[in-house]
């Protein structure tokens with residue numbers, strides 16, 4: 514049985530950077546708070562928790578004073594920085610540089626274009642999206658797709674941005690739909706702000722998954738990127754299976770299987786994919 518791990522699967526540089534910052538801080542501190550899961554992967558969160566990383570939610574931040582807090586790659590709205598300052602919290606800012614740039618771009622657009630509607634193509638309530646909406650004093654309209662176009666006031670000019678992890682196809686469809694329905698007097702400008710670290714994974718993973726008899730896609734269930742990439746795997750290779758941990762490997766699937774591909778999301782640790790490969794190799798060797 515041949516087993517191969519997809520080399521382009523695993524953490525994007527934004528997540529690598531956030532984990533590095535957390536680990537560096539934990540070398541000299543016994544505990545560090547992190548606002549939200551540092552990565553949408555339960556195993557990696559548990560590994561870092563054993564080193565002293567304590568994940569808290571926004572409601573718990575209200576009760577935290579004089580501590581160190583890490584802001585993860587998704588970024589935070591200005592109100593969170595203000596709260597941290599009021600509570601004398603030392604912020605370890607691990608906002609991804611790509612997200613940071615997008616926040617600045619949206620803030621500038623908001624400040625320089627009074628009366629224009631800022632529209633964000635993204636997932637309502639997602640941490641990154643909340644951080645982006647925060648740059649516009651909460652006025653930006655979030656739409657998840659063409660089905661939400663009725664949220665937009667077409668009598669006003671429109672500036673469209675995208676959450677970094679949305680699909681390029683979805684964004685292009687939205688642009689086409691907006692162009693089709695907006696009245697001629699409304700100015701519509703759009704900015705494809707999708708992170709290519711994620712966008713390039715779709716063609717890569719399709720090419721990878723198509724090569725094997727069976728694919729194990731490893732990801733946490735909370736990862737939206739994981740859901741998107743798994744769908745792509747399943748499309749090109751119906752013999753693809755989503756697993757979050759080693760105990761979810763169904764060995765009965767391996768009958769007559771000669772080649773297995775292992776891949777994952779931008780939030781999947783490499784060490785977990787390696788453990789899946791080792792488990793399968795032991796099984797194949799009859800150990």
Ligand code: SF4
Pocket residue numbers: 525526527528586587609610611612677678708709710711779
């Ligand atoms: S997906 Fe892109 S924007 Fe998001 S954290 Fe990773 S590198 Fe940064």
